[in-house]
Amino acid sequence: MALSEKDRSLIGRESAPIYAPDEVxxxxxxxxxxxxxxxxxxxxxxxxxxxxxxxxxxAPPQMMMVWCMPRMWPWPEFPWVPMAELELPGDYDTFVATDMIREFYLPVRPGDILSYTMKLDSVTEEKKTRIGKGHFITTTQIYRNQRGEVVGKEIRTVLKYKAST
Amino acid sequence: MPEWKKVCWEDVTDGQDIGSYEMQMDAVKISCGAWATRDSNPIHHDKAFAERGSQKNIIVNIMHSEGLLCRLATDWSGPTGELKRIRFNIRGSCYADDTLKVTGNVIKKYIGQDDNYMKGLHLVDLQVNATASGNPFCDAQITLALPTKKAHS
Structure with a gap:
């Protein structure tokens, strides 16, 4: 089944910033x-x-996303994120990460306060894969410091699919 | 003060071995890695939970795994090697009681040509692989920027 009008309209959209609970x-x-x-x-x-x-x-560059992990209590409120709105017609029941890239642009230092936004880059039409039929969803998480400088990005592709039986 | 290694770009050859290290995993190490990365999923600290999910034990989490792979890159280059990019792939699981082994080699060295944040930098692409008691666990292609002998950087 083809992607809905709504799903196509979400491509390219970006969430509001999600802030790290603490400074680096x-x-x-x-x-x-x-x-x-x-x-x-x-x-x-x-x-x-x-x-x-x-x-x-x-800070170790690979800690970029660690700083932004949500606190466990009180559970924070999250802004609207485009990928949560995807309808994806089809009875897909499983997610698998198929690709993950992180790029590091600027050093992150103690005292910095990071935030990130989530952008929906692409959603493919349904594709047949070795493990089942599904859609590849690519998102970019863009990490910024308190000066608004982009310190790094995470580009991630997941396959949402129906596991073959 | 210890003398730190400093691998310069000129000294690197395509294909060269970048060494290896081993780490004995246990419940303390795995849960320490999970909490250090703020990952509260019980699969990384609760064995009974892991077993209900058909895993034989708790497993090392993704952010910890990436750290373990990148560590080999900068252990080899010394602290003047800068992590610029990592492409990470999961191949299996690393359980408590597994022996982690991380190995790697240079894929190629080059000067950044693409019109991006690495343009003009002296780069090496590394292939870094991790196994858990001999079984595939995860791997990564890691790009480091290295100092050159000319620039005194």
Whole structure:
């Protein structure tokens, strides 16, 4: 079945910003570093970081989305996001992530307050895949700091499909 | 103060090995990774929940996995290598009690030509693969910007 008028109208739309509950901070960087056992001195060694091109501690770039994870209590209110509105005619019951790219543009530092928006880039017509029929949905999450500078992007494609029986 | 590694772009050859590391996974490590990435899904800390979902144990979460892959890239380059881009793929699961092994090599080195944020930078594309007790777990293509000998960067 073809995409509805409404689904097509959602393509290209972007949500309002969703804010990180806290500013970027050294304790959370340290917790992450412990889990990964990452010795990169830019993340935890003040003296090294001061003498580096960054002039101070930076957060691991891959933590970009960690800062924006929602708090567990009280559960935050989320703005309107275009992908939640998709109708997608068909009895699709499963999601699988098929591609995930993250790009890092600017350093993120302790004290920064990040936010992100969610943009619906594309929704394909129904395609037949190895695992079932479905639609590929591509979204971009755009991360900004408190100055409005884009620090990075996450481009993600998921397949919403009916698992073959 | 420790001496940190500094791999310069000129020293890299296409295809070269970038080394490897192993990490013994357990419930503490996996739940630590989940909480450090603010991921509250019980599949990363509650074994009984995991078993009800037909998993044999709790599993390492995605954001932790990505960190583990990127770590090999900057362990190899030293802190002057900058993470610019990662393309991440999941191939399986890494359970508590698995031995994680992360390996990698250089796909190619080049100067950024595309009209984007990497234009003019001295880049290397890396293939980094992770296995869990020998089974496929996840992999990534990671782009790093490296310092050059000329620019003293």
């Amino acid at each position: 901070c050294k304790p959370m960087i340290r917790h992450w570093v412990e889990a990964v056992e990452d010795a990169n001195p830019l993340y935890t060694d003040e003296e090294y970081a001061r003498g580096s091109k960054f002039g101070g501690i930076i």
